[in-house]
Amino acid sequence: MKHKHRIGVFKFASCDGCQLSLLDLEDELVALAGAVDIAFFPEMSSNMRSGPYEIGLVEGSVTTHQDAARIHQIRKQCQNLVAIGACATAGGIQALRNWSDTQQWVNQVYAHPEYIQTLSMSTPISGHVPVDFELRGCPVNKYQLLELVSAALAGRKPNIPTYSVCVECKRRGNICIAVAEGVGCLGPATQAGCGALCPTYSRGCYGCFGPAESASSTILAELLIAQGHPSDEVVRAFRSYNACAWPFRQAAEGKGLT
Amino acid sequence: MDQRGYEVLGPTIHDSAISYGPIHAIEDLPEGWTSEQGPGSYRLKRRTDGALFGYATGPKSLKNFLHPSEIKLFTAERTNGTFRILSNDGLAPRRAFLGVRACELAAAGVQDRVLIEDRFKDPIYSQRRAGSIVIAVNCSDPSSVCFCTSMGTGPRAKAGYDLALTEVIDGGTHEFLVEVGSETGADLLAGTEYSEASEELRRKSDEVTARAERSIQRQFENAGVAELLKENFDHPRWDDVASRCLACGNCTMVCPTCFCVTVEDMSDVTGDHAERWRKWDSCFALGFSYIHYGSVRLSTKSRYRQWLTHKLSYWHDQFGESGCVGCGRCIAWCPAGIDLTEEVAALRAAAPAEKTNGGGE
Ligand code: SF4
Ligand code: SF4
Ligand code: SF4
Ligand code: SF4
Ligand code: SF4
Numbered sequence: 001m002k003h004k005h006r007i008g009v010f011k012f013a014s015c016d017g018c019q020l021s022l023l024d025l026e027d028e029l030v031a032l033a034g035a036v037d038i039a040f041f042p043e044m045s046s047n048m049r050s051g052p053y054e055i056g057l058v059e060g061s062v063t064t065h066q067d068a069a070r071i072h073q074i075r076k077q078c079q080n081l082v083a084i085g086a087c088a089t090a091g092g093i094q095a096l097r098n099w100s101d102t103q104q105w106v107n108q109v110y111a112h113p114e115y116i117q118t119l120s121m122s123t124p125i126s127g128h129v130p131v132d133f134e135l136r137g138c139p140v141n142k143y144q145l146l147e148l149v150s151a152a153l154a155g156r157k158p159n160i161p162t163y164s165v166c167v168e169c170k171r172r173g174n175i176c177i178a179v180a181e182g183v184g185c186l187g188p189a190t191q192a193g194c195g196a197l198c199p200t201y202s203r204g205c206y207g208c209f210g211p212a213e214s215a216s217s218t219i220l221a222e223l224l225i226a227q228g229h230p231s232d233e234v235v236r237a238f239r240s241y242n243a244c245a246w247p248f249r250q251a252a253e254g255k256g257l258t
Numbered sequence: 259m260d261q262r263g264y265e266v267l268g269p270t271i272h273d274s275a276i277s278y279g280p281i282h283a284i285e286d287l288p289e290g291w292t293s294e295q296g297p298g299s300y301r302l303k304r305r306t307d308g309a310l311f312g313y314a315t316g317p318k319s320l321k322n323f324l325h326p327s328e329i330k331l332f333t334a335e336r337t338n339g340t341f342r343i344l345s346n347d348g349l350a351p352r353r354a355f356l357g358v359r360a361c362e363l364a365a366a367g368v369q370d371r372v373l374i375e376d377r378f379k380d381p382i383y384s385q386r387r388a389g390s391i392v393i394a395v396n397c398s399d400p401s402s403v404c405f406c407t408s409m410g411t412g413p414r415a416k417a418g419y420d421l422a423l424t425e426v427i428d429g430g431t432h433e434f435l436v437e438v439g440s441e442t443g444a445d446l447l448a449g450t451e452y453s454e455a456s457e458e459l460r461r462k463s464d465e466v467t468a469r470a471e472r473s474i475q476r477q478f479e480n481a482g483v484a485e486l487l488k489e490n491f492d493h494p495r496w497d498d499v500a501s502r503c504l505a506c507g508n509c510t511m512v513c514p515t516c517f518c519v520t521v522e523d524m525s526d527v528t529g530d531h532a533e534r535w536r537k538w539d540s541c542f543a544l545g546f547s548y549i550h551y552g553s554v555r556l557s558t559k560s561r562y563r564q565w566l567t568h569k570l571s572y573w574h575d576q577f578g579e580s581g582c583v584g585c586g587r588c589i590a591w592c593p594a595g596i597d598l599t600e601e602v603a604a605l606r607a608a609a610p611a612e613k614t615n616g617g618g619e
Contacts, residue, residue, distance in 0.1 A: 028527065035527045150527045159522050163507060163543040166593075170511035171327035171538055175317060178593045180274040180300045188506035188593050202273065213544045214505035214558055223504075223594055 005153060008040035008053035010074050012060025012067050013094055013122060017139035018085035019043050019059050025142050032146065035153060051077030055152055057145075061087040061094060061122045068119065068128060075129040082148065083125040086138035090210055091244040093138075095122040098244055124244070135160065138208035138241040141193050161192045162213040165205050169196035177202055184229045186237060188212075189220040189247070207248065208241045215247035218254050259354050264391060267323065268356030269311065274302055277316040278323070281356055288313065295401035295586070298595025308432065311425050314401035315359050317591050319514035320366050323353060324386045325373065327511075331521070331534040350382075354391040358419065360412030361404070361585040363394060365514035367418055371577050372517050382536075391442060394419035396463075397470045403586030405599060408478035411583045413470040415439075421446060424463040435463040478584065478599045479606065486606055487571040491563070495604045500559035502594050507540035509588035509596075510565060515581050518546070541565050566598060 009019055023044060025032060039049040056078030062068050075081055083089050091098070097105065102120040106113045125131055135148055144160055151158035161167075165187035169176065177199055178185040185204035187196065191212045198205050211217055217238060224234045238252040259266045260282075269288050270279030276288045287310040294301045295314065305312050333344045366387070373383040397404075397413035406412030415422045420443035424435040435455050438444045510516045520539035525532040539546055541564045547554040555561050573581030582598075589597045 032527050035529075146527060147524065150525055150529075153527060154525050154529055156525070159524060161543075161545070163540070163545070164505070166506040166508050167511065167538075167540060167543065170317075170508060173318070173322060173327070175273040175275045175277060176300075176508065176591055176593070177274070179298060179317075179591050180302075182299075185593070188504040188508070212505075214542070214561075216504040216506070216558070219502065219504055219594070223502075 004035065004037040005054040006037045006039040006049075006052070007055045007057065007149070008051060008074075008078065009038070009043065009057045010040070010059070011042070012058065012071070012088065012125070013063040014060030014085065014087045014092065016043065016059070018088075018137075018145075019057075021140050021142040021145055022057075025146060028146055032149065036149065052079065053077055054079050055149065056081045057084050058082065058088050058125050059084050061091045061124060062128055063094060063119050063122045064117065065119065071125060071128045080132045080152065081125075081129065082133045082135060083131045084135045084140050084145065086136065086208060086210060086241040087122075088125045089134040089136055089245070090242040090248075091122040091124050091127075093241050093243070095244040096239065097122055099239075122244070133158070136191055136209040137193055141195070144193055163192055164188050164212045164214070165190045165192050165194065165196050165199070165209070168192045168194070169199045172196055172200060174199050177204065182227070184224050184227075184233070184237060186220065189215070189217040189251075206240060207238065210242040210245045211247035215250075217247040217251035221251040221254065259391075263352055264354040265351050266354045266356055268393075269313070269316075271302065275300055275316045276302070276313045277318045278355070278357075284310070287311070287357075292399055293401055295403045295590040296595070297403070297589050297597045298592055300590050307427050309398070309425060309427055311357055311395045311423070312399045314397065314399060314404055315362065315585055315587065317512050317587060319362050319512075319585070319587070320355060320358065320390075320392075321369065321514045321516075323355070324366070324390065325369060325380075325383050325517060325538075326386075327538045329382060329536050331536050334532045334534075336530045350386050350389065352389040352391075353386075354393065356393045356395070358392050358394045358415075359397055359585075360394065360415040361406045361409075361583045362514055363392065363415050363418040364406075364409075364411035364583040365585065366392075368515040368577070368579065368581060368583065369517060371579070372515075376577070391446070392419045392421075394422040394439075396422060396424045396467060398425055398466050400470050400474045401586065401590070402475060403589040403597075404474055405476040405478045405584040405586060407471055407474045407584075408476070408480055409580065409582060409584030410480075413474070414467045419443070424466055426459060426462045426466060428462060433459055435459050476586070476599055478602065480580065483602060484571040484574045484580075486602070487567045490605050493605055493608075495601065495608070496559045496563050498604075499562050499596060499601055500557065502596055503558050503562050504594055505542045505558045505561055506593060507542040508591050508593060509598075510540040510542060511538060512587040512591040513569070514585060514587065515569075515583065516540075520545070541568065566601065569598075570602070 098121045106116045148158045177183040183204045186207035187205035190207045191209040193209045235252045238248045266281045267278045268281040269276050292305045292313045294303050373380040394415040419439040422437040426433045518539045519536050522535045542561045544553045569581040
């Protein structure tokens, strides 16, 4: 029998939404399950087999000492390690702690803070081990995830564009809400991949796919402020799911709020 | 039109702009609406009269329909060890475009030159183009971004239409002057109720055009611009515009003459099914200039310069005309409000004495 690629899916600090994109594939799931051996995916099956794996999909950021050690073990077992989602690629929404006193938050939030052990920062997987590919999004686009696996199986480069959301938005035939309605939209500075989902429904892009290849985040932040969007709103817009991705971080910090 | 098997696309209010959409009845037209446009801004506005065509172009142009943004080129399948290329989808729908502006007709002419009349004829564009009917409407209300008068393309359609209308509203009368541009147009007109145009209507229609011409504020000095750009490859203005440009690609997407596409292959997880797609590309994308080992145009500066020099300078070398028809879309639909007429004016005003060939970057 032909050898099937073994896939492991690993969770770090996250909401599970990206792993769920795999299960959410529905129509394609049967074909996927037939084409690969999903050897380790606790969310799907309690039959968890040990490595090595040809492809490791890692969701979530590193926020504890245990996880900081565990990611090294996983790296050793995976021929190709792919970070999936904003948490794994940029630290996620939980990276907002990176601008504050984590211990103080722990004391405020938990009845028994003495039981909580956590790192002061939430960091992406690439901050700890070399990563072969980063798939963006909060959550990732399930078709991009499928494309990534299909490309790995075919031995080709995945077709994951890095240009702006605007390109997808225009190809889709949307009327630009930034220009026609004055809506604050992060699309020009955000990487494509979602199919311009939010602008299609008349919402400004939230930047959940992180910075586009041309890191124009700072220019966009300044532009939005010049157009009358309050600067604290602009800072918050860049400081969400991908707050710690460098161009977004720069855009927000440049506005004088740290 | 329906009876003749044509889908009619014309101006409709679509979200917050007047843009091409299906037209089934007069009620679908944007009666009493206009657009107010400026750099990086477009707003729908009410008019005081009942004009049906009292607006300037929106973000979409004929390009959206004749040169589709995404199209599957073919599907391939592997069954029992054989590889087969499956036939394409059927013919594209036949379409009649209503409300086409003079600048858009000129832009379609530019695309014809590139996609039909050049060495390689694009079957997708050619077939769609040949199957289209064009009903132009001469502009009565140019917007502040229009500069067709500088480019010699508008505001009145000169050629390339099947029928051209001029909307004349005068006091209590609301009439259309119809000009026939082709046999198809004559044939279409024959199927409608019309009467011979009076001298007065012709005069009023000329007035509409004269008024439109006078209302165009934006000026662009087209003469010599091809040389100007070639001679100013290292002008500091490129750094200046790069500090404002988001490299988002909107300008190329909305430009009715930009034709660049990328071809993408995909295979599914089984490896038995593959597709090849063609999609609009943009010279603002990093991958656009990717050759072995990496991209040539890394900086936003080099990409903005590519866009502007291709449009206004190299286009002449390639296709014997300008790649710009003065429609102003790239000005209005640039989220940063970057205005090519202003950029060129700045290059012209302060052309530095020192001239070099400069490096890539
Ligand atoms: S709506 Fe947003 S994503 Fe779409 S083109 Fe405008 S700025 Fe870009
Ligand atoms: S550029 Fe000229 S032809 Fe085009 S919409 Fe404006 S006035 Fe009309
Ligand atoms: S360059 Fe701008 S003004 Fe010229 S044709 Fe293209 S979109 Fe219109
Ligand atoms: S300006 Fe750019 S996108 Fe437009 S035709 Fe030229 S190279 Fe292509
Ligand atoms: S000129 Fe404007 S529309 Fe074009 S890439 Fe730059 S910011 Fe985007």
